[in-house]
Amino acid sequence: MSSPTYSLLGLWPVINRWKSLVLGALLLAMVVSAVVALMLPNIYKSTTVFYPTNPQTTDPDRIVSEGGKLELGGRTEDLDRVITIGESQPVAEQIIKRFKLHEHYKSGPVGNDGADQAALDEFAGNLKIVHNDRDAIELTFEDKDKILAARIANALVQSIDSVNQQLTLANRRKVLELYAQRRSFLEREYKATYDSLIAGRRRYGIYGLTLESRYLAKEIIETEEELRRAEGEGNSSKAAGLRRALRGLTKTDGGNIFNLESYSAGFDQISTLFARFTDLQNRLISARSAYETARVGISGRISSIYVVQEAYPATKKSKPVRWLVVASAVLITFALSVAFITLLELYRGNLSMGRTR
Structure with missing residues (x-):
């Protein structure tokens, strides 16, 4: 059947x-x-739209030293980086703590694992970050409080900007420390070389006067010529004085600060010290300039995003x-x-x- x-x-x-x-x-x-x-309850959503900039063009060091300009970045890596930062847990925890969302979501006391996770889950469910068809980032946040939704959306953009800057410029403080160490090292070497140069000049009587060696040779030749003339004329007293003068011009123990023996002994050393002193002086000037530029750059904060539209409180509910x-x-x-x-x-x-x- x-x-x-x-x-x-x-x-x-x-x-x-x-x-x-x-x-x-x-x-x-x-x-x-x-x-x-x-x-x-009525749910309201607020949306903000922004473009990420090329991180290389927001480096203050490059802007100060090279005169760079900001460039909007529509590159895939820039967009992905911004979206990843916006959806990251540290940014979420920062916003939850700032706006006391544990109380707002009634998830429980702060510090409780279950309450913290519940707040994170609800926060993530209310957040939406997408890359639109115009290569911009749209960040939307939903909440029962339309004013709070707009404030959180704008605060998220600020947090993304801050973290993005930290990622881009994470090593700038270390670079500044290297500049400071280089400057300190050159200052110590500059002072030590300067002291050695002064001591050498005092010891050898070489002070870097123009045509110093030429004048010394001229005086020796003329004094020796006068000595020979006095000896030929039989003027013993004049010859004795000229001998002492000649000894002073040629011997270290002759009493003259500037003499041929000291000049010959110290010329190479003073020349080397002076060359090193000049080199250190130029390098120190460059190091100080680089340190000052880096210090000015690290103290500046240039936004890594360009906000096209801020989030405003919604005029009607979304759901x-x-x-x-x-x-x-x-x-x-x-x-x-x-x-x-x-x-x-x-x-x-x-x-x-x-x-x-």
Whole structure:
């Protein structure tokens, strides 16, 4: 004996027989869903739109030293980096702490693992960051408080900007320390070389006068010529004075500060010290300039994003759509009711067939 078949058209008689139950279920679903929909809080969303800039063009060191200019970055890596930062847990925890969202979400006390995770989950559910078709970033935040939603959206942009700068310029303080160490090292070497140069000049009598060696040679030649002339004339007293003068010009123990023996002994050393002193002086000037430029650069904060539109409080709610809630509940109830009464009819039909046999 063949089993009975059923079709969609065959459901109408079944529904008609159980219409009281179906209508009652639909009416109950409508009333309950309407009450629930009315109890649901209004949710508002605020959206901010911004472009990330090329991180290389926001480096203050390059702007100060090279005269660079800001460039909007539509590169994939820039967009991905900004979205990753915005969805990161440190940024979320910072915003949750700043706006006391544990209390706002009623998730529990701060420091409790379950409460912290609940606040993070609700925060992440209310946040949406997407890359739109114009290579801009759209950041949307939803909340029951429309003013709070706008404030959080704008604060998120600021946090993203701050973290992005830290990522881009993470090593600048270390670089500044290297500049400071180089400057200190050159200052010590400069002072030591300067002291050595002064000591050498005092010891050897070489002070860097123009044509110093030429004047010394001229005096020696002239004094020696006068000595020979005095000796030839038999003027012993004059010759003795000229000998002493000649000794003073040629010997260290002759009494003259500037003499040929000291000059010859110290010329190479003083020349080397003076060359090193000049080199250190130039390097020290450059090191001081580089340190000052780096210090000015690290104290400056240049935004790494360009905000096209700030977030403003919404003028109307984004959800819930209350009529849709009611309509969905009614449709689902109707489908479940039809399924229930169909299964019930099948069960009764099978039961009747069994009794007939």
